[in-house]
Amino acid sequence: MEKHIVSQFDSDLEAIQAHILKMGGLVEMAISEAMRAFVQKDTELAQSVRAQDSAIDALEELINEDAARVIALRAPTAVDLRIILSVIKVSANLERIGDYAKNLAKRTGVLIQMNEIEDASNALRRLAREVELMLKDALDAYVQRDVALAEDIISRDNDVDQMYNGLFRQFITFMMEDPRNITGCMHLHFMAKNIERMGDHVTSIAEQVIFIVTGELPSEPRDKADETSSFKA
Amino acid sequence: MLDAAEKTPAVINPKIFARGLNVFYGKKQAVFDVDLDVIDRSVTSLIGPSGCGKSTFLRCLNRMNDTITSCSVNGSIIFDGQEIAEYDPVYLRSRIGMVFQKPNPFPKSIYDNVAYGPRIHGMVRNKGELDDLVEDALRKGAMWDEVKDRLDSVGTGLSGGQQQRLCIARAIATKPEVLLMDEPCSALDPIATAQIEELIHELRKNFCVIIVTHSMQQAARVSENTAFFHLGNLVEFGATQKIFTNPDDPRTESYITGRIG
Numbered sequence: 001m002e003k004h005i006v007s008q009f010d011s012d013l014e015a016i017q018a019h020i021l022k023m024g025g026l027v028e029m030a031i032s033e034a035m036r037a038f039v040q041k042d043t044e045l046a047q048s049v050r051a052q053d054s055a056i057d058a059l060e061e062l063i064n065e066d067a068a069r070v071i072a073l074r075a076p077t078a079v080d081l082r083i084i085l086s087v088i089k090v091s092a093n094l095e096r097i098g099d100y101a102k103n104l105a106k107r108t109g110v111l112i113q114m115n116e117i118e119d120a121s122n123a124l125r126r127l128a129r130e131v132e133l134m135l136k137d138a139l140d141a142y143v144q145r146d147v148a149l150a151e152d153i154i155s156r157d158n159d160v161d162q163m164y165n166g167l168f169r170q171f172i173t174f175m176m177e178d179p180r181n182i183t184g185c186m187h188l189h190f191m192a193k194n195i196e197r198m199g200d201h202v203t204s205i206a207e208q209v210i211f212i213v214t215g216e217l218p219s220e221p222r223d224k225a226d227e228t229s230s231f232k233a
Numbered sequence: 234m235l236d237a238a239e240k241t242p243a244v245i246n247p248k249i250f251a252r253g254l255n256v257f258y259g260k261k262q263a264v265f266d267v268d269l270d271v272i273d274r275s276v277t278s279l280i281g282p283s284g285c286g287k288s289t290f291l292r293c294l295n296r297m298n299d300t301i302t303s304c305s306v307n308g309s310i311i312f313d314g315q316e317i318a319e320y321d322p323v324y325l326r327s328r329i330g331m332v333f334q335k336p337n338p339f340p341k342s343i344y345d346n347v348a349y350g351p352r353i354h355g356m357v358r359n360k361g362e363l364d365d366l367v368e369d370a371l372r373k374g375a376m377w378d379e380v381k382d383r384l385d386s387v388g389t390g391l392s393g394g395q396q397q398r399l400c401i402a403r404a405i406a407t408k409p410e411v412l413l414m415d416e417p418c419s420a421l422d423p424i425a426t427a428q429i430e431e432l433i434h435e436l437r438k439n440f441c442v443i444i445v446t447h448s449m450q451q452a453a454r455v456s457e458n459t460a461f462f463h464l465g466n467l468v469e470f471g472a473t474q475k476i477f478t479n480p481d482d483p484r485t486e487s488y489i490t491g492r493i494g
Binding site: 001002003004005006009075076077078079080081082215216 | 449450453477478479480486487489490491492493
């Protein structure tokens with residue numbers, strides 16, 4: 001894109017987007033470390049993921065302040081305005097994902113003290129891995145302004161929803177088989193749900209990429225593949 | 234001359250519209266083949282960098298360019314269903330009023346400034362009617378309360394913002410249907426600018442207002458429709474909201490985001 005006549009405007013926009021990427025990096029790390037702590041039963045690592053969430057929150061605040069400043073001082077229009085609107089939304093999405101990662105770490109701390117439930121941890125790890133990849137791609141699409149990649153991410157969220165549905169049924173089965181599994185499965189289910197919600201926020205980031213480039217949010221309503229709210233056990 | 238079909242406007246009931254308008258200063262062409270429809274009782278702003286032809290276009294609408302000998306115009310401008318070339322220019326300008334960049338009140342009293350047009354056009358029969366007309370114009374110009382006790386003071390003694398509103402009142406006094414404004418706020422401070430913008434907001438109820446402005450924020454604030462001119466071409470014309478949030482043409486985008494001058 002051409003440069004602004006006022007070069008400081010370009011610096012402002014670049015700085016604010018650099019914060020988004022930094023925040024994205026921290027969130028990716030939070031997911032991956034939360035899952036590593038879960039798999040390796042590493043209480044210390046889980047604790048450190050919880051502690052690092054404040055850095056993510058601080059970046060969101062910084063981004064919002066910078067966005068407000070650019071709006072007040074530079075009165076952005078057209079694509080500049082869309083960039084500013086998008087950083088406000090994307091930072092909120094990343095902050096939520098960070099919170100979910102923190103919640104994964106919190107439940108990991110509880111689960112470590114219980115009996116392991118077979119296969120569940122692997123399935124959960126696959127689900128988290130998929131969301132992590134989606135987030136990485138969403139951040140790439142954001143930087144590259146890549147609409148095709150953003151659309152691909154939006155469609156991949158259906159896979160995440162399907163995987164979550166599978167886990168949901170699996171947990172119900174475990175709980176019916178042995179009531180002693182109930183506490184563990186409840187925690188695992190919350191973790192799965194958190195990861196599924198992360199996918200929704202990643203999708204929203206991908207939608208912002210489309211908004212920046214085209215000026216419009218994708219209009220087609222997505223098929224909701226999470227059917228557990230109407231699931232008959 | 235264009236045939237009747239080509240003169241058909243693109244929007245329903247435009248107050249004034251141009252088709253295939255070209256303007257030359259000597260051999261240099263300043264405006265290229267412009268088609269533009271202006272809707273009545275709305276504000277249309279013309280934006281673009283210096284020398285883009287927006288003021289030249291505006292001045293064609295009430296044949297101000299007739300006064301420049303080197304200037305030649307071809308194409309068609311239809312006002313109320315009739316070619317403007319077919320109007321008597323003095324009559325045309327009483328129906329299409331103009332306000333300029335620098336406030337230019339006559340060195341006469343406030344009252345006489347406003348009364349000047351109605352007098353020369355023979356619009357009133359007696360002093361009572363003229364008084365009413367002056368009061369009405371000053372009210373529409375949002376300055377009656379400020380000047381009603383000193384209508385005899387000289388118009389050039391007012392502040393810049395008041396002078397500009399006096400010029401708007403003077404333009405309104407002949408009961409025009411279209412008001413052309415060529416950068417009406419560029420010589421004013423922010424408060425006076427806000428007052429003029431508030432006035433423009435009121436004027437849209439009774440007039441078709443066309444404003445040339447260098448302030449894009451002003452165009453965004455006051456107008457329903459915006460036309461972007463660049464190098465003598467009308468690049469994009471549409472709803473102001475669309476132009477400022479998601480314009481179709483990359484040149485419009487570059488200009489409004491401050492990327493080309």
